[in-house]
Amino acid sequence: MQKKILLTVLSLSITVFAVNAQSKMTLQQCRDKAVEYNKELKIAHYNMQQAVANKKAAKTAYLPSLEASGTAMYMPNMDDISMPGGFLPTASSADAAKKGQFTGQSNVWSPGMNIELGNMTIIYGSVNLTQPIYAGGKILYTNKQASAGVNIYSSAYTLKYSEIIEKTDKAYWNMLAIAENVKLAEKYIAMLTELEEQMKDMYDLGLTPASEKLKVTVQKNEAELNLLKAKNGLRISKMYLNQIIGQDINSDIVIADSLDMEAKMPELSGGVLAAQANRAELNILKNKLAIAEYDKKIAMADYKPQLGVSAGYTTTYISNFAEDFEFRPSISGQLTIPLFNWGQRKHKRNAAKLKIRAAETELNNTNELINLEVNQVRIEIEEAYEAILIAQKNIKEAQESLEETQASFKVGLNTTTELLNSQADWQNANAQLIGSLANYEVLKTKWDKVTGKLVATE
Helix, strand or coil: CHHHHHHHHHHHHHHHHHHHHCEEECHHHHHHHHHHHCHHHHHHHHHHHHHHHHHHHHHHHHCCEEEEEEEEEEEEEECCEEECCEEEEECCCHHHHHCCCCCEEEEEEECCEEECCEEEEEEEEEEEEEEEEECCCHHHHHHHHHHHHHHHHHHHHHHHHHHHHHHHHHHHHHHHHHHHHHHHHHHHHHHHHHHHHHHHHHHHCCCCCHHHHHHHHHHHHHHHHHHHHHHHHHHHHHHHHHHHHCCCCCCCEEECCCCCCCCCCCCCCCHHHHHHHHCHHHHHHHHHHHHHHHHHHHHHHCCCCEEEEEEEEEEEEECCCECCCCCEEEEEEEEECCCCCCCHHHHHHHHHHHHHHHHHHHHHHHHHHHHHHHHHHHHHHHHHHHHHHHHHHHHHHHHHHHHHHHHHHHCCCCCHHHHHHHHHHHHHHHHHHHHHHHHHHHHHHHHHHHCCCCCCCC
């Protein structure tokens, strides 16, 4: 007796441990883990951060830049400079002298000069502060492009996020549907087992031939094979969901949610307008179009006047001549006005216009495809909802038919085949409802995706 009690306690402990080892998760928990784990989403996040950094870098073009530069030259064995002496020339006037019109020589002697260069060292250094005043709008439009780049990568992150959510939801509800089908298959086998035992008793009493009993056995064997396939399908679906959420594929995950037997039709009006306003694909293409338009303005900025100013200090060191390293202030301004470029401006403008037209065409085409997609999903949801209503009706009729056939079979008014068919119809009706409900949940998520409602929280 004590041994039996001990075995019972051990059995209960193992069962409790197995239940605790299972990972029971809600749909939202699976979504959160999938988002946290997905590497493609992490890459999209890094790209978005990179775009933000580029935007900050673009803003610095408005600010003055400070630069220091230096140049050093060493020229060995330079030839000496020798200037001979001589009497100075005379002229009739200062203007004539300036013009080089000399009339003779004076008695004033100018001594010669000899400069020994030898090894010469020249060092030049400068510190300059430069401020652009006008660059044809290039700085302004470059900053706008950087902002559009941030919007593109933010939308790309949202697009990848919505794809992950849809993928996770589909795996979640698919696993739940298979798990429910496993339970249904077990109920069906239990029903067939009960009928098989009943037929065996009738056969032993000589009330029915062996062929009738074998019909039930064959149906049960087929049901057991289908149950084995369903269990294997459940294992695979668990592995797939575990892979999506970043768990070990052999983790025994358990679905915490259940199928909503009272499914309600979601609000489907305004889906196209919502998609046009929210779809990440359209936001990406709209910003690409904006960038193409800014490209045109930046290209045209090269053919507008460019104005800038700078201020700084310079110094020059020349061995044997200027060795004091004295820094001298300087202020300068630069104005550049393009005058002639052999039609380059025209060709660049045409190329930019063609790029804009290509971006507009891609945006319009994608917009049409998205409108089509929204309408297709809306029709799918309506069909799925009708399928649920039909499946619920079929279950009710199959249950009534099964109860009537079972009662008739007991009094000999129905054959074994008719009862088996009725039981199979009952199982098929329940399986159809499970599949319809799971598909409906997946389509609701798909509707949120195609209308742009699946937006990342960060």
